[in-house]
Structure formats: structure tokens, C-alpha cells
Amino acid sequence: MATVPSTKVQVGLTGNSAVALAMKQIDPDVCPAYPITPSTGVMEEFSSYVADGKVTTELITAESEHSAMSACIGASAAGVRVMTATSSQGLALMHEMLYIASGLRLPMVMAVVNRALSAPINIHCDHSDSMASRDAGWIQIYSETVQEAYDNLFQAVRISEHSKVLTPAMVCLDGFITSHAVEGLTLLDDSEVKQFIGEFKPPHPLLDVEKPVTLGAMTLPDTYIEFKHDQSLAIARAKDVVAEVGEEFDRLTGRVYGLFEEYMLDGADVVIVVMSSAAGTTKVAVDELRKKGKRAGLLRPRLFRPFPYKEIAEALKGAKAVCVLDRVDSMSGFGGPLFNEVRSALYDLEKGPRTIGRIFGLGGRDYKVEDALGVFEELFKIADGGKVESVVEYLAY
Amino acid sequence: MEGYTEVRWHGRAQQGVVTAAKVLGETALREGKHVQAFPEFGPERMGAPVKAFNRVSDEPIKLHCQVTSPRIVLIVDPTLIGMTLAGGIETSGGVTDGAPEEAVFIVNTPKSPAEMRGELDLKSPATKVFTVDASHISMETIGRHMPNTPMLGALAKATSIVKLEALVANFRENYSKKFSEKVIEGNVEGMKRGFNEVNAE
Numbered sequence: 001m002a003t004v005p006s007t008k009v010q011v012g013l014t015g016n017s018a019v020a021l022a023m024k025q026i027d028p029d030v031c032p033a034y035p036i037t038p039s040t041g042v043m044e045e046f047s048s049y050v051a052d053g054k055v056t057t058e059l060i061t062a063e064s065e066h067s068a069m070s071a072c073i074g075a076s077a078a079g080v081r082v083m084t085a086t087s088s089q090g091l092a093l094m095h096e097m098l099y100i101a102s103g104l105r106l107p108m109v110m111a112v113v114n115r116a117l118s119a120p121i122n123i124h125c126d127h128s129d130s131m132a133s134r135d136a137g138w139i140q141i142y143s144e145t146v147q148e149a150y151d152n153l154f155q156a157v158r159i160s161e162h163s164k165v166l167t168p169a170m171v172c173l174d175g176f177i178t179s180h181a182v183e184g185l186t187l188l189d190d191s192e193v194k195q196f197i198g199e200f201k202p203p204h205p206l207l208d209v210e211k212p213v214t215l216g217a218m219t220l221p222d223t224y225i226e227f228k229h230d231q232s233l234a235i236a237r238a239k240d241v242v243a244e245v246g247e248e249f250d251r252l253t254g255r256v257y258g259l260f261e262e263y264m265l266d267g268a269d270v271v272i273v274v275m276s277s278a279a280g281t282t283k284v285a286v287d288e289l290r291k292k293g294k295r296a297g298l299l300r301p302r303l304f305r306p307f308p309y310k311e312i313a314e315a316l317k318g319a320k321a322v323c324v325l326d327r328v329d330s331m332s333g334f335g336g337p338l339f340n341e342v343r344s345a346l347y348d349l350e351k352g353p354r355t356i357g358r359i360f361g362l363g364g365r366d367y368k369v370e371d372a373l374g375v376f377e378e379l380f381k382i383a384d385g386g387k388v389e390s391v392v393e394y395l396a397y
Numbered sequence: 398m399e400g401y402t403e404v405r406w407h408g409r410a411q412q413g414v415v416t417a418a419k420v421l422g423e424t425a426l427r428e429g430k431h432v433q434a435f436p437e438f439g440p441e442r443m444g445a446p447v448k449a450f451n452r453v454s455d456e457p458i459k460l461h462c463q464v465t466s467p468r469i470v471l472i473v474d475p476t477l478i479g480m481t482l483a484g485g486i487e488t489s490g491g492v493t494d495g496a497p498e499e500a501v502f503i504v505n506t507p508k509s510p511a512e513m514r515g516e517l518d519l520k521s522p523a524t525k526v527f528t529v530d531a532s533h534i535s536m537e538t539i540g541r542h543m544p545n546t547p548m549l550g551a552l553a554k555a556t557s558i559v560k561l562e563a564l565v566a567n568f569r570e571n572y573s574k575k576f577s578e579k580v581i582e583g584n585v586e587g588m589k590r591g592f593n594e595v596n597a598e
Contacts, residue, residue: 012423012432144461177461181435182422277461284459368462 016041029080032071079205102137124364268297270379285372309345408473413545418449539583550591
């Protein structure tokens with residue numbers, strides 16, 4: 001791990017302001033936008049940067065999120081760097097175009113400020129929106145803090161544009177909890193950003209008349225599956241690229257980014273697996289239990305697509321009981337999507353932990369230290385040979 | 398969770414409650430603290446009850462849940478006292494909910510701290526109550542009802558969470574692009590008067 005002297009001053013920004021600032025520093029060529037709560041602040045501030053001439057970006061105010069994503073696709077196909085942001089219903093409306101972006105292998109980065117889906121209407125945080133697009137062929141990176149949301153955007157540009165990947169990427173942060181919270185963070189200099197992300201060199205730009213290419217051609221049953229197989233291999237390759245780019249970012253900033261975060265996982269008997277801001281609150285519960293000599297730990301997936309199942313199984317193999325917390329419900333599936341992935345990853349272990357899943361925090365319901373402690377209490381009972389009362393259910397409130 | 402100072406702000410939309418929490422967070426950050434400032438939004442309409450929260454700490458802050466047992470409570474709109482809000486927002490309890498015995502209450506009102514202690518039904522002698530007529534101050538200093546900055550001044554006097562000079566310096570530096578000098582200096586005057594005019598028991 002590199003150690004960088006922390007001479008840089010911390011500034012206080014909301015998650016949305018930090019995302020807008022990162023976009024300013026990245027200075028994408030095109031930004032199609034259709035703002036929606038709670039990501040509105042991103043576009044509000046970024047459009048100010050455009051109006052003030054702080055960036056060279058062409059801002060396209062679209063008439064819907066579907067159109068915004070369509071414009072992202074057109075611009076990226078033409079061969080320029082593209083970014084946008086959305087939430088909730090906006091991401092849902094983009095859904096059909098998400099597959100076009102990934103299927104055409106177009107790099108781009110989208111900030112997704114996680115929010116519940118209607119009905120009933122709710123503007124607060126859960127992961128229903130981005131989890132509904134988990135199979136759309138986009139890389140998904142989840143952020144715990146404002147600092148991480150900011151840092152992840154730069155890394156996502158590198159990962160998405162990597163020649164072995166060429167796949168669009170979402171950087172997710174929790175609506176209101178992170179998007180509207182002022183936290184201290186350390187910024188990169190503009191020159192550091194420029195150097196880190198480099199210049200975008202599109203491999204097959206549509207506007208290069210010297211090398212004409214076809215994008216979006218019809219494929220019949222004799223070729224479609226080969227395209228999809230190639231795409232699947234490409235997004236799987238993103239896993240190693242995420243690790244490489246994370247290490248490079250660590251050397252630049254001293255901030256460590258891996259495929260997932262292990263918190264007090266060494267020798268942990270019981271482990272909570274949870275993503276984004278709820279992981280921070282869980283860490284406080286882990287600290288309290290460790291102070292009492294109880295072996296609790298946390299695993300926080302950062303990369304959900306591609307899902308690093310081998311590494312996660314390896315990290316959890318010593319635990320006796322694991323609870324996976326999903327901030328989304330699969331509505332009668334066997335547990336939430338993160339639970340599905342983790343439990344499936346653990347299945348091939350000779351002697352894996354007993355694993356339960358709990359749905360929590362929908363529509364912004366607060367997740368407190370006591371909630372995490374309650375889960376750990378149940379896990380300790382299971383670890384001691386107790387009966388699993390129910391494998392999946394909603395966290396009790 | 399020792400080591401954190403947690404703050405809860407109660408007001409109504411358009412009274413600058415969210416901004417006040419943001420300004421407090423920014424200022425404490427400048428003083429080398431770790432901070433959080435975050436709102437709880439309900440229905441988005443003028444006059445709707447709004448809460449905002451701060452955490453200030455010497456250690457990095459990992460918590461990302463709401464503040465439920467605030468050491469400091471600022472009541473920017475006293476009409477919220479005694480109200481139990483319907484509407485299904487789980488935390489829409491009373492202004493005194495969860496506050497520990499040693500809590501500090503700062504209320505925007507022309508009334509005395511002793512009167513407010515009665516209205517808030519605070520019985521423990523460990524609880525401190527301060528009052529400041531922040532609405533009146535803001536009408537005189539900026540010409541409109543914006544009690545947030547006088548409340549920040551009062552907070553600086555009543556507690557050690559932040560210093561008045563730091564509040565003023567941060568406000569002048571961070572908000573001069575957003576507001577005219579007249580508005581900036583009106584708010585600075587509001588902070589100073591809030592500091593000087595806060596009443597203790």
C-alpha cells in the first residue's frame with residue numbers, strides 16, 4: 001500500500017457536489033442530461049460549470065431519460081467521452097437503452113444516485129433502481145462515502161474505456177444519505193485527474209471515414225450468441241482491470257480500492273455482507289462487538305458487476321455464519337440479488353458458512369447500529385449451532 | 398459512539414435549516430474536525446417540517462444513520478414544539494425525542510429560557526436551555542425571516558462545538574460567490590447578534 005503524505009486540505013461537499021466536481025475535472029465531451037431527484041444536484045451544478053465555461057462539454061438537455069441515454073449512445077459511438085447521471089424512475093426509463101450501450105460495447109460513465117422505485121412513490125434510498133439493471137451488461141461500482149463516490153468516477157472512466165473492457169459503467173451512491181450529506185473529502189488536482197484518466201482514444205469511432213465500421217447491425221441466430229459471449233467475457237475481464245486501476249489510484253492518493261472491502265474479517269466468526277453507506281454503520285457495530293472480544297466482521301462489496309465470486313468465497317470461507325443484507329427485494333425470489341450472488345459463491349466451499357439473507361432499508365428506512373447488532377446477535381446463535389429460523393426475510397423493525 | 402457530538406435542527410422548509418447544518422459542518426471541518434451534515438427531507442413544500450443533522454468528531458465518522466440522541470438540539474421554528482407529526486415518516490417525533498439529560502436546547506423565541514424549559518417539559522437540571530430571538534434579528538439584519546444564521550451565532554456562544562470567528566470566516570469565504578456583499582454582511586451581523594443576544598437561564 002502506498003503512503004501518500006496527506007498534505008491536502010479536506011473540503012466539505014455533498015455527494016452530488018462531489019460527483020459534479022469530478023465530472024468537471026473529467027471534462028467529458030458530451031453530457032446528455034435529464035435531472036431527477038435525488039441526483040438533480042449533479043446536473044444542476046454541472047450545468048453551471050458548462051454555463052461558466054469551466055468545461056468544454058456539450059450539455060444536451062434531453063426530453064426524457066430514455067432520450068438522454070440514447071444521446072449518450074450516439075455520442076459514444078461517434079467516438080467521444082460521455083457521462084451522465086440519473087436515479088430511480090430515470091434509470092428505469094433508460095432500461096432498454098442500457099442494453100444498447102453495453103451491447104455496442106460503448107464506454108461511458110453514469111452516476112446513479114440510488115433511490116426507490118414507485119409505487120408507492122418514494123424519493124429516498126434503496127437499490128431497487130440499479131439492481132433492476134444488474135443484468136444490462138454495465139459495470140456496477142457501489143460507493144460508501146462521498147469521498148468514494150468522487151474517487152470511483154475517475155476510476156470508472158479508466159475501467160470503462162480500457163481496451164480489454166469497452167463496457168459502460170455505473171457508479172452508485174446512496175440517495176440523500178450520501179448524495180445530500182456534507183462530508184469531508186480530499187480532492188485531486190485537475191492535472192492529476194487529467195493524467196490519471198488520460199485521453200480517450202475510441203477504438204472504432206463511427207465518424208472515422210478512413211476506417212468505416214457498422215454499429216448495431218442485425219444479427220441472426222448464427223451470430224447473436226457469439227456477440228453476447230464476447231460481451232460477457234469482456235465485462236468479466238473488467239474485474240482484473242478494476243483491481244489494477246484501484247492499485248494505481250492508491251499509488252496516486254493513498255486511498256485503497258479493491259474489489260471489496262474487508263473490515264475486521266480476519267478470524268471473524270460472523271460476518272455481515274452489505275454495500276454502500278450501510279456498511280459504515282455496520283463498521284461501528286463491528287467495533288463495539290470487537291471491543292467486547294466478539295469476533296464480528298464486515299465484507300463490503302464495491303464491485304457488483306462483474307461479481308468477484310471466487311475472491312468473495314475465499315474471503316468468507318473461514319466464517320461460521322454470514323448474513324447478506326440487500327437494500328432491495330427480488331419480490332418472491334430466494335432472497336435479494338446480493339444474497340443470491342454471495343450464497344451461490346459460497347456453495348462450492350467444502351465447509352462454508354451458514355448464510356442467511358435479510359431485506360432492509362427500503363425507501364430510505366433508517367438502518368441503525370442497533371439493527372446491525374441485532375443481525376450479529378442472530379449470527380452468533382447460528383454460529384454456535386443454533387437453528388436458522390428463516391433463511392431469507394425482511395429485517396425486523 | 399463516544400467522541401461524537403450529534404446535533405439535530407428542527408425547522409420548516411425555507412427557513413435555512415439545511416443550509417445552517419451545512420455551514421456548521423463546513424466550519425467545523427475548517428477547524429480540523431471530521432464532520433457530517435445531512436438533511437431529512439419530507440414532502441417538498443414551503444413550510445413543511447424539516448430536520449437536519451450534524452456529527453462532529455475528532456475521529457473519522459463511519460456512521461451513516463440518522464441522529465436519534467442529539468446532544469444539541471436547535472429549534473429554529475418554535476411552532477414545532479409539542480407537535481407530533483403524522484405522515485408516516487418514522488422519525489417525525491417531538492423536538493425533545495431521544496435527547497439525553499445533558500442535552501443543550503437552543504430555541505428561536507423572544508421568550509425566556511425558563512419559559513421554554515416549561516414548554517419543552519424538560520425536568521432534568523442537567524439539561525441546558527438557551528433562547529434567542531433569531532427571527533427578529535434576521536428581520537433587522539437582512540430584512541427577511543431567515544433565522545438560521547443568528548441561530549448559528551447562538552450555537553457558538555452556548556456550546557464549544559464551533560467558534561464565532563470561524564463561522565464568520567467560513568461564511569465570507571464560501572458564500573461570497575453565491576450572495577451579494579450586503580447579504581453576506583447582513584448574515585454575519587446576524588451571527589454576531591445571535592452570539593451576543595442569546596439568553597441563558
